[in-house]
Amino acid sequence: MATEFQVTIDCALPARLARFWCEALHYVPEPPPAGFDSWYDYLRSIGVPAEELDAELAELGDLCDSVVDPAGRGPRIWFQKVPETKQIKNRLHLDLEIGGGHLTPISERRRRIRGEAQRLVAAGARQLHEIDPDRVDHFAITLADPEGNEFCLH
Secondary structure, X not given: OOOOOEEEEEEOOHHHHHHHHHHHHOOEEOOOOOOOOOHXXXXXXXXXXHHHHHHHHHHHOOOOOEEEOOOOOOOEEEEEEOOOOOOOOOOOOEEEOOOOOOOOOHHHHHHHHHXXXXXXXXXXXXXXXXXXXXXXXXXXXXXXXXXXXXXXXX
């Protein structure tokens, strides 16, 4: 049996990245646990001090710092607030399969990937570079999310 996992992304502004990655992955904010009207109510019930939550509430609104696949297939992503900023290139990154795979003609993959890159740049990403090698059936665009975490569109 496979081990269930979540992806955790260290960041300065969890709500901002949660919104961006909902847009990028077509995910939704994770609803609070059953029996709770809000994340604030749940976190208070497990002992998180109100003064800590009040500071987070000012930034996060409804305290949504995690996103989930509405179909339940993809992993949960949690945006963990940390004090330090990103310093170096990611050692791990997400590859978003946008182009349709190798059975899709390269011209169509380029069109799809470029279109998605434009959509994500409008949502707050920054395009870093295109990967379009001569004589190889491959095309990708590398972007950075609003806090500089690299990811690729294939």
